[in-house]
Amino acid sequence: MNKPGALPPPDTALVKQAIDWLIKLQNNKENAAVIAACTAWRQADPQHELAWQRVSLIHGEIRQGLHALPDSAQAANVLQTTLQRTQKRRSLKLLTLAVLAGSSTLIGREITPWQQWMADYSTDIGERRSFTLADGSVLFLNTDSAVDIRFDEIRRLIVLNKGEIMVSSGPDAHSSHKRPLCVQTRDVLLEAIGTRFVVRLENDATLLSMQQGKVAMTPSAFHSPQEIAETGQHFRIHQDHLNLVQMPIEADGWTQGALVVQDMRLADFIAEVARYRPGYIKCDPSVAELRLSGVFQLDDTDKLLSLLPRRLPVAIHYKTRWWVSVGRRASI
The missing domain is CATH 2.60.120.1440 (Jelly Rolls)
Structure with missing residues (x-):
């Protein structure tokens, strides 16, 4: 229940409009007419401003972690997966689709979040x-x-x-x-x-x-x-x-919350782990061919990654919480 005098959450239609304005501003950063029109829309109604603030807040939080990512495809993955995992309101999930589809650096990437959100x-x-x-x-x-x-x-x-x-x-x-x-x-x-x-x-x-x-x-x-x-x-x-084909992974292990592998390439193992965590994770080519066997719990992928240096000559590096790399351990 909202506190007395508090504004109710913006409805889906206003969130969509705020997303539209965000995309227009991204693609027309130097266009004074677009900036003025967006400002006028925000000032026309307190609910417009509330919708704008909600959308801008989430977009800003995501963008803070993207500047270090090496290319736009990886940035797109972070945007999509992080929003998908953290947003609770269905209307705000529209931001993922809008940012990915509207950002000029990401146009051309296949976008499918609607298919997932509308699935049974x-x-x-x-x-x-x-x-x-x-x-x-x-x-x-x-x-x-x-x-x-x-x-x-x-x-x-x-x-x-x-x-x-x-x-x-x-x-x-x-x-x-x-x-x-x-x-x-x-x-x-x-x-x-x-x-x-x-x-x-x-x-x-x-x-x-x-x-x-x-x-x-x-x-x-x-x-x-x-x-x-x-x-x-x-x-x-x-x-x-x-x-x-032969598979180095137990195909149904995930139903028990485990990644069960036998003599699996480290690069392939890291690709599997990446499916279970938002953001970007990279395996350096210098350690890609190392082999790994064992049972790894999927509920905490940071803990899972922390086990790798105990089994292999590798080190785990976190550039941000969304960007992780696995490389060769430095010689002492």
Whole structure:
């Protein structure tokens, strides 16, 4: 409840307008007419000024940590991931999209936060959640993931838009006939055959890891019969082909809050850790080929990183809390 005399929070429409003005000023810093128009908008109503202050505050806090980042792509990642993790009001999440899309240094970067915020189920960076669906299936979402659920009379469809999930298929007991349970990504349609499996969407492929049972795989550009994945197998699936692969990571370890690896390249390990923390983390090429095995807890990635120098000849450097580098330990 607001204190007596206090202004209520600005509504979403005013937040959008404040974001629009912020972008206009960023792209027209020397334009007196734009500056005057923005000032007039702020002065027209106390709620306008409140919306402006809310948006400017968050934007300013983020920008303080960006000046040291080496390029605009990394700055974009910090903006998107930090806002995504720290903002609680749905309206203020608009700032991520607006800043990324409107800033002249970041134009051209693929922007997808709306897809995540509007998804049926989603997680923030570092968050993991599980849900029981209407058919009795259990759906686990890993860090920074988003899915849509499309159940109808014909089939049970889970659409993975971003990130990683594990599916444990349910009996569909309330349906008059057994509907197939499917997972769809950009690359493939997967049909479960009484099973438990992990699906991860990467930039150029979909990873399928079988925990139990079988899954029929139909890559989106295939014109050939389905192929079957069985327990213990891992596949990297592209739109026009798929490959059986080996993985140095336990595919479902994250469902228990752990990163379980076996003889994994340090560069690949750091890339995995980066999925669970906001900002930018770099592995120096001089230590990229070092190998690592073990079980690492995901709930505190700073603590996780602090363990690395005990196992490998590396040092962890924090330039800001959002920019971390892993390099070779200096000789004594």
